[in-house]
Amino acid sequence: MTAPPADTLLLGPASLDRYLAQAVTLPGGGALNMAYHWARAQVPFRLVTRIGDDEPEVFTSFLDRHRIDATADLVAAGPSSSIDITIGEDRQPHMDRFVEGVWQRFRLTDGEEAALVAARRLHLVLVAPALAELHRLGDAGRLAHLDTSGDFLSFRRWTVERFDAAMAHLRTGFIGWPGDLDDPLLAGVRSVALERGRLVVVTLGERGVRVIDGREGRAGDRLVPVDAVRVRGTTVGCGDAFIAAFLAASWRGDGLDDALDAGRAAGAAATAWLRPLPDDAY
DSSP: OOOOOOSEEEEOOOEEEEETTTTEEEEEOHHHHHHHHHHHTTOOOEEEOOEESSSHHHHHHHHHHTTOOBOTTOEESSOOEEEEEEEOTTSOEEEEEEEOGGGGGOOOOHHHHHHHHHOSEEEEEOSHHHHHHHHHHHHTTOSTTSEEEEEOTTOTTOOHHHHHHHHTTOSEEEEEOOSOTTOHHHHHHHHHHHHHTOEEEEEOGGGOEEEEEOSTTTOEEEEEOOOOOOOSSOSTTHHHHHHHHHHHHHHTTOOHHHHHHHHHHHHHHGGGOSSSSOGGGO
């Protein structure tokens, strides 16, 4: 039986996370982490990603166990994306030897583009191939009917110009900012958000959350404090948890402050995990 069209699509990478010291390979990647959180929160969505045919069961068993719906074109010929991970004495993961695998040539299939037409919302984890699709589809006018959001990750290798071009096709942007608060790049982010009338949420770890709201009649820019928590695991995965909770709250009609509360609580909870997700997720 064909699954009904999904209102929400989640587009982004899935990767094989190879933990070298433990000699274990686990399903990972920003989109897969988001999918886990939305499945737990019972948010209806469909995952759009690519995995290779080399070790597909690492992913498919995870998807089946958590009842995560993925598109029919999930598996492609070739190796999955992968990365080697070691956990340092500071309990933070150190990543090396990233292999793009099948994500290097990612592009939506005809079936996935049809799903896009039927959807209402699209969230993207903006690695390079996903960004290329954002521009291809946005420039063709294929995204105008969607409530679009994007995760700019830690904002490495971005410029104000590239950010502006991406925000032309997004209504909401998320940035996990590790740098100084007075960095000129953040001033450029603010200008783009206000000039384009967009919402940009910048997570700053224990320093708080900067909310730049350029939507009609708002034009706000404020720093929202967070309650600092002791990191018992790592901070990896906190951004995914924050965004998943924030968007879920927004989509069910909660206001901005309530969505921020949901995101902050989810991000804080993720600091207890040694990996991006709790152990029982795997």
